[in-house]
Amino acid sequence: MSAQTSSLNMNLVREAFLYQNRFNGQTIVFKIEFPVTKDSGFPYLMKDIGLLAKSGIRVVIVPGAAEYIELVLKEHNKNSTFVRGERITTSDVIPYVEMAAFHAATRFITGLSANRVDAVIGNFVRSRGRGVVNGIDMESTGMVDKIFTSAITEILDFGMVPILPCIGWSPVGKPYNVSGNEIAVAVSAALKAVKLVIVTAGCQFYTGDFSVPLSVARTGDGRILRLSPQEADLVLTMNESPHEGAGEGVLPSGALTAVSPKEAMKARALEALRLAVEASKKGVERVHIVDGCQESVILRELFSNLGAGTMVYADEYEAIRPVRNSDIPDILRLMDPLMLKGILIRRSAEDIQKKKDDYVVFVIDGTIHGCAALHDWGEDQAEIAALVASPSASEMGIGRSLVRYLIDKARQLGMRRVFVLTISSQDWFETLGFTEVPIETLPRLKRDCYNYERKSKVFALAL
Ligand SMILES: CC(C)(COP(=O)(O)OP(=O)(O)OC[C@H]1O[C@@H](n2cnc3c(N)ncnc32)[C@H](O)[C@@H]1OP(=O)(O)O)[C@@H](O)C(=O)NCCC(=O)NCCS
Known part of the structure; x- marks a missing residue:
């Protein structure tokens, strides 16, 4: 294994520790679609979820059962119809729905038992009937009235995993068929979960498959990394066909009417995105x-x-923010491999400390992924230096954002020009509008300490 690969792996381990530390004792709700339980990788998924539970994360599971309910009804020659994607659960159908919902939930008990994690399927949802909607009696189709958080909390305190099947009960014990999606959002909000994770069977968001605003953060191969609720709303509007998005459906409304498997998958993905937006509007800060x-x-x-x-x-x-003393070891960790290769000049912790106010860092979710400095050399010229973007987050625009941030800062300071000395990134600076200039154009103080052996090229941008 090369030194670079090993350092990348260590960064991953470091990130994992940081996150584990942050989530310890916090609640994460998993809404898991039924087809996932049929996948050959399901035992491994349960192993990983079990690992989270064992490591001190409070795990709650909401099993999706829509497809299984459909199957059970078919097996028993029962029919049910849908209004705007929502099943009308008639009184002769509800026993089968209960059976299917509980059977779907037991798959998770089985998966967790195999990993020695205790779990409890429970009546944690109080429900009331939907009543008559647009003249249609929804009969035993219900909605969440209340989540019994104290019962769930007690189970979590015992280190067990509560499982909430898609059934709710009225105060007098009448069962209702409630959408797993609705339960997932309600339980995440009620427990103030740090995350809701929607585990789908095959849904992924790639820019090649969906129309997305240009601003959206993506990986090199086009995976959409994250969306603000506003961006997610925009993605929904840009991709929805007129018949979709009508219901809070027990079955994804779009998937019901889609014609090809690809279209069905897209519809399911958009359904998941709609759910994510709803959850974030109800106060769940992160939905995956x-x-x-x-x-x-x-x-x-x-x-x-x-x-x-x-x-x-x-x-x-x-965010990009000024440097704190505690950031210096992380900055050096980013710079070290580049200093070793001679791409960056050597700097010690003391050097950075002395010029701390010149530095900024690029932070993703609490972890430093980039840094740069703006040094004032007089004569209204400032140098952009010590620019590094973490290789583990390369091509996410970190370098560009840092440079733009420092250009703005230089403008605010009244500089007329920014420049950079580089031995390997000249092409990159050119893409940002920098052009090569003679050493003689540098401010005198910088010229005096220019290292002629290093032969750095000087690139500058007039402001
Ligand atoms: C140069 C550097 C800061 C770029 O940061 P980054 O966050 O990876 O780059 P961005 O995401 O902003 O830009 C990515 C684009 O730049 C290109 N790019 C990255 N490094 C490049 C380089 N050294 N030369 C030419 N192009 C480069 C990528 O191929 C990508 O192109 P695309 O947008 O067409 O796909 C980073 O590669 C780095 O840390 N380099 C080592 C340190 C260094 O040279 N610092 C400058 C001297 S102070």
Whole structure:
């Protein structure tokens, strides 16, 4: 293993520790679609969820059962119809719905038992009937009236995993069929969960498949990394066909009417996104949509900055900010490999400390992923220096954002020009509008300490 690969791996381990530390004792709700339980990777998914529970994260599971309910009804020659994507659960159908919902939930008990994690399927949802909607009696189709948080909390305090099937009960014990999506949002909000993770069977958001605003953060291969609720709303509007998005459906409304498997998958993905937006509007700060059939998807999504799915976030996620003393070891860790290769000049902790006010860092979710400095050399010229973007987050625009931030700062300071000395990134600076200039144009103080052996090129941008 090369030194660079090993340092990348260590960064991942470091990120994982940081996240684990942050989530310890916090609640994460998983809404898991039924087809995921049929995937050959399901035992491994349960292993990873079990690992989270054992490591001190308070795990709550809401099993989706829509597809299984459909199957059970078919097996028993029972029909049910849908209004705007929502099943009308008639009185002769509700016993079968209960049976299917509980059977779907037991799959999770089985998965957790295999990993020695205790779990409880419970009546944690009080429900009331939907009543008559647009002249149609919804009979035993219900909605969430109340989540019994104290019962769930007690179970979590015992280190067990509460499982909430898609059934709710009225105060007199009448069962209702309640959408798993609605339960997932309600329980996440009621428990003040740090995250809701929507585990889908195959849904992924790639820019090639969806129309998205240009501003959206993406990986090199086009995976949409994260969306603010406003951006997510925009994605929904840009991609929805007119018949979609009508209901809070027990079955995804779009999936019911889609014609091709690809279209059905897109409809399901948009349904998940709609759910994520709803949850974030109800105060859940982070909602993740992942493809539950991908290997280690939960650990990759929760414990690395780049994740493996798409996140809808309502809080601050990334920012450029001034440097604090405690950041200096992290800055040096970013610079070290580049200083070793001679790409950056050597700097010690003391050097950075002395010029601390010149430095800024690029922080993603609490972890430093980039740094840069703006040094004033007089004559209304400032140098952009010590610019590094973490290789683990390369091509996410970190370098560009840092340079633009420092250009703005230089303008505010009344500089007429910014310049940079580089031996390997001249092409990159050219893409930002910098052009090569003679050494003689540098301010005198900088010229005096220019290292002629290093042969750095000087690139500048007039402000
Ligand atoms: C140069 C550097 C800061 C760029 O940061 P980054 O966050 O990876 O880059 P961005 O995401 O903003 O830009 C990515 C684009 O720049 C290109 N790019 C990255 N480094 C490049 C380089 N050294 N030369 C030319 N192009 C480069 C990428 O291919 C990508 O192109 P695309 O947008 O067409 O796909 C980063 O590569 C780095 O830390 N380099 C080592 C330190 C250094 O040279 N610092 C400058 C001297 S102070």
